[in-house]
Amino acid sequence: MAELVFFCGTMDCGKSTLALQMHHNHTARGRGGVLFTQNDRAGEHVLSSRLGLSVPAHEVTTGTDFWAEVVTRRSNGERVDFLICDEAQFYSAEQVEQLGAVVDDLAVDVFAFGITTDFRTRLFAGSARLLELADRVETLQVQALCWCGARATHNARTEHGVMVVEGAQVVVGDVAVPADEDAVGYEVLCRRHHRLRMTARTSGAAALSPQTLDQALLAGD
Ligand SMILES: Nc1ncnc2c1ncn2[C@@H]1O[C@H](COP(=O)(O)OP(=O)(O)O)[C@@H](O)[C@H]1O
Numbered sequence: 132m133a134e135l136v137f138f139c140g141t142m143d144c145g146k147s148t149l150a151l152q153m154h155h156n157h158t159a160r161g162r163g164g165v166l167f168t169q170n171d172r173a174g175e176h177v178l179s180s181r182l183g184l185s186v187p188a189h190e191v192t193t194g195t196d197f198w199a200e201v202v203t204r205r206s207n208g209e210r211v212d213f214l215i216c217d218e219a220q221f222y223s224a225e226q227v228e229q230l231g232a233v234v235d236d237l238a239v240d241v242f243a244f245g246i247t248t249d250f251r252t253r254l255f256a257g258s259a260r261l262l263e264l265a266d267r268v269e270t271l272q273v274q275a276l277c278w279c280g281a282r283a284t285h286n287a288r289t290e291h292g293v294m295v296v297e298g299a300q301v302v303v304g305d306v307a308v309p310a311d312e313d314a315v316g317y318e319v320l321c322r323r324h325h326r327l328r329m330t331a332r333t334s335g336a337a338a339l340s341p342q343t344l345d346q347a348l349l350a351g352d
């Protein structure tokens with residue numbers, strides 16, 4: 132039975148790496164797969180992992196129809212057994228519904244990867260529909276960590292290292308943007324520090340020695 136699986140987690144927890152690994156493993160066993168992504172940090176038509184691997188991928192746009200994508204490929208003699216769908220939080224609810232139909236009616240496995248919530252802790256449209264429709268939701272095992280050492284569960288948007296709560300939902304960016312750069316950055320935080328809007332920079336953690344940080348962790352600060 133084909134499946135719609137949603138692999139989710141915070142930014143920087145290894146989703147794109149896993150997407151590339153799954154593509155590699157399934158392809159190595161002779162299955163035909165198609166890679167899709169949208170708004171990858173490395174640019175259009177590419178799926179990139181922070182571990183250094185980048186591969187060409189089909190860019191999802193508002194006009195993408197996944198049903199038509201699979202049917203057209205198969206009509207042209209291409210083997211399509213599975214789809215890898217990275218940055219799936221950016222897909223529309225309708226596109227996620229198409230992915231469900233591709234699984235049910237065309238027996239294609241769909242492996243979708245994405246963050247669930249935005250910098251204001253609200254679900255993205257694509258992620259909301261995936262949570263509603265997926266056969267399985269898998270939270271990535273590799274945990275990104277908050278500056279305090281706790282498991283990071285939320286994505287903060289930063290400007291010069293300071294958390295911001297106003298702005299467009301979609302702004303492509305990366306974690307670990309140096310505080311002296313003007314670019315919008317992101318930082319993963321535990322819920323408590325997201326709620327308190329306390330980033331590594333505003334907490335002063337960036338300046339703490341490892342020993343002091345260990346003591347702060349034990350004290351629950
Ligand atoms: N230099 C490095 N050495 C080892 N692992 C790294 C390195 N840089 C990044 N990583 C790993 O890559 C993960 C980010 O992978 P990536 O697939 O780009 O994340 P995501 O798609 O979830 O944003 C990090 O959590 C970390 O485990």
Ligand SMILES: Cc1cn([C@H]2C[C@H](O)[C@@H](COP(=O)(O)O)O2)c(=O)[nH]c1=O
Nearest residue numbers: 142143246249250286300301302303304
């Ligand atoms: C929280 C948040 C993130 N984004 C963007 C930033 C990145 O370009 C991607 C996430 O990519 P990753 O591979 O998971 O690191 O999403 C955004 O546009 N809006 C947000 O609120």
